[in-house]
Amino acid sequence: MRAARLIKMVLLLQARGSMTAGELAAELEVSERTITRDAQALSEAGVPVYADRGRTGGYRLIGGYRTRLTGLARSEAEALFLSGVPGALREMGLEDAASAARLKVSAALLPSLRDASQSAAQRFHLDAPGWFRETTPPPLLPAVADAVWDDRRVTARYRRQDAEVERELEPYGLVLKAGVWYLCARVPDKGFRVYRIDRFTAVLPPDSGDDRFVRDEEFDLPAFWEERAAQFARAILRDKAVLRLSPDGARRLPYVTDRAAAREALDAAEPDGRGRVTITLPVESPDVAYAQLLTLGPEVEVLEPPELRERFAATAAHMAALYG
DSSP: HHHHHHHHHHHHHHHHHHHHHHHHHHTTTTOOOHHHHHHHHHHHHOOOEEOOOOOTTOEEEEETOOOSOOOOOHHHHHHHTTTHHHHHHHHHTEEEEHHHHHHHHHSSSGGGGTHHHHHHHOOOOOOOOOTOOOOOTTTTHHHHHHHHHHBBBEEEEEETTTEEEEEEEEEEEEEETEEEEEEEEETTEEEEEEEEEEGGEEEEEOOHHHHOOOOOOTTTOOOOOOHHHHHHHTOOOOOOEEEEHHHHHHHGGGGTTOOOHHHHHHHHHHSSSSSOOOEEEEESHHHHHHHHGGGGGEEEEEEEEEHHHHHHHHHHHHHHHHHO
């Protein structure tokens, strides 16, 4: 632990030129007294760490010293590719690895390029969760992430409706979709499945002694997820609604319901000669369709199913009574 901290201290000084004891202590999460001892240890080991005295003083490397300890460990290199998603790194427990990787890259760069990471961070930020949602990372996410990185089988227990199910899984990849974490895993003899990690109640080593598995090199995580996401979107659209839309309603429809389904329905629309079109729209359920289509107001008229039309008529009458 101390050796890793000493290396990180040298890399920090190499990348930033000069740092106070307080800045180093905050970065390395130790006390200023520990920083003083570490600086002395580095000096005794031949690393030319110099302490500037005074209120504006600090520690720096002298004589143009440059460490060659900039080779990336595997975990650091993998985390570096995720460094544009800081929230995801924290949730998976990879923040320290990414920090070390960025320091090593900075130490290897020319002085004129040392601010590249900071410059990029101020110009690009990915905020994965949707608006108006507070997301809490699943408690078992770090354990699942470790198994994904190391190609280790796990025995997972998860909630499915009212029951708890146990499966042996080969974890292939993680997906963060709209603030929700999913695991793409292979179930022996059953193929690939997708699991919501917040439904896991336990992640344990498999009953068999050997927990390693050999990945299928042809597995493509982005392509697999895109296919499964499309299948899921189609599968939940089990009902249909017949709608008459104004031009403005037709324009806004893809923004309030499933976009692909709306586009397909509009492409097959039947114009009525008065600027309105009639479409048959796949919907998840009458309740979901009601909530989505209500945002279109008078730009949509529900023709079928009868119970949905009656619900809209009752809502319209109630609103008319409210507003006189």
